[in-house]
Amino acid sequence: MNRRHFLELTALAGVAAIAPAARCAPSGESIVNDVSDLNPVHVARVQRPRSTDDVRVALRAWSGRVSVGGGRFSMGGQIAAPDSLHLDMRAMNEIVSLDVAGRRVRVQAGTTWRDVLDRIDPHDLAVRVMQSYSNFTVGGSVSVNCHGRYVGKGPLANSVRAVQIVTVDGEVLELTRERDSECFAGVFGGYGGLGVITEVELDLDTNDAIERRVHDVRLGDYPAFFRETILRDPRVVLHNADLTPPSFAWPRAISWMTTDRQVTVADRLIPRGLDYSLEQNAIWVMTELPGGKLLREGIVDRINLAGKPVVWRNHEASLDTASLEPRTRSMSTYLLQEYFIPVGNFVPFARRMAAILRERGVNALNVSIRHSPPDTQSLMRWAPTEVFSFVLYYKQLHTEAASRAASAWTRLLIDAALANGGRYYLPYRRDATGAQFAKAYPEAGKFAALKARVDPGRRLTNLLWDQYLPRR
Secondary structure, eight states: OOOOOTTOOOSSOOOOOSOOOOSSOOBSOOEEOOTTSOOOEEOSEEEOOOSHHHHHHHHHHOOSOEEEESSOOOSSSTTOOTTOEEEEGGGOOOEEEEETTTTEEEEETTOBHHHHHHHHGGGTEEESSOOSSSOSBHHHHHHHTOOOSBTTTOSGGGGEEEEEEEOTTSOEEEEOSSSSHHHHHHHTTOTTSSOEEEEEEEEEEEOOEEEEEEEEOOGGGHHHHIIIIIITOTTEEEEEEEEOTTTOOOOEEEEEEEOSSOOSOOOSSOOTTOOOHHHHHHHHHHHHSTTHHHHIIIIIHHHHTOSOOEEEHHHHHTOOGGGTOOSOOSSEEEEEEEEEEEGGGHHHHHHHHHHHHHHTTOEEEEEEEEEEOOOOSOSSOSOSSOEEEEEEEEEEESSHHHHHHHHHHHHHHHHHHHHTTOEEOTTSOOOSOHHHHHHHOTTHHHHHHHHHHHOTTOOBOOHHHHHHOOOO
16 A cells, blocks of 8 residues: 555645636536535526636626635535525636745635645745645635644634735725735635635745654643644644544654655655545545454554655645545545644543544544644634644435434534634534534624625625624
């Protein structure tokens, strides 16, 4: 089995690039769905803009509701609304400008992180913050305020210099920390509620050679291990720790740190279009056959994580979600959840989470642990304090009964996060009660007030905001 991080999770799932369309002819498509294949939404029409002007014209020509989609990796209807004009942003995929000396790049919102990597890698530059996989659109990543495995960097908002949006009345706004700072803060984790993101300007880092180190740590020792061994070591660039079923008791800490050693993998980026059937078969075995999960923890991971390979940072950033994709989603689907827990409550939440997953028979593949410092940039922030994030990757049958059961145990996990002073992440299934949402995101009232100023008719929407956003 070749080494592939097929069971490392994305902390976020870069979702709908806050985006609409225009000059392009509307498609005949009337159903918009996401990668989970669980949320078909009938929209009035789909348009695919190629420029900011296309978006502006489309919004001025349409008087009804508008929804925005990018890579379609959100899993709870965050990209669509019934009877809306759906703006599919994936045709807006150009690199607008690259300042090599200033280490910054400006891109259209539908550009994927892989597109960015292809452009900046020849200049030995790297993305500062992105998800663990490269398929997501940049605008969608802004709209969910994604994060990755980047130690000490926090959410994407920390590495964005400027965001261009088009308001629902067709006005083009350039947002920065200094220019309309309130809207700038609101677009991160705003899920398209304030305007259609059309361009994003990003800070970049250098593309260094990095070496992998792996440690198995006791659950109760992990917070101290992370603080002393990872957070205080300036050489560590990427880090996550995996908890595997059935015990979820031994975090396997995986770190990538800068090194002077020669790279051992020739490719600077993972080649596009690889065959991931081996990884897909392995995931099926682990989720369907007796003893499959023990096989993963005892054998598969030890093979995949053996040695100390040295790769370019951009190689590790160019992972492809195809390595996680099942062969079919007709019978079952693979989903994510994420919970952000203050560092002091890491152990009690981890133990309660494990108990819920076991008691409810959740077909979990793993839980990936990340870290973030406090978020001081975003309005709808998921890290008001320093947090560890728990990214749950699980398999669910395509049945109403399975969905009802998942909703029940998900609300138990949300209660556990709230009881430990934490929050849950919004790009996933909309199983939280209204009270749980209000407790997890007390800033929602301020966001609703801001939306009332820039979109008083609440025309920019999706199923997430239809369900949870307070009325002003």
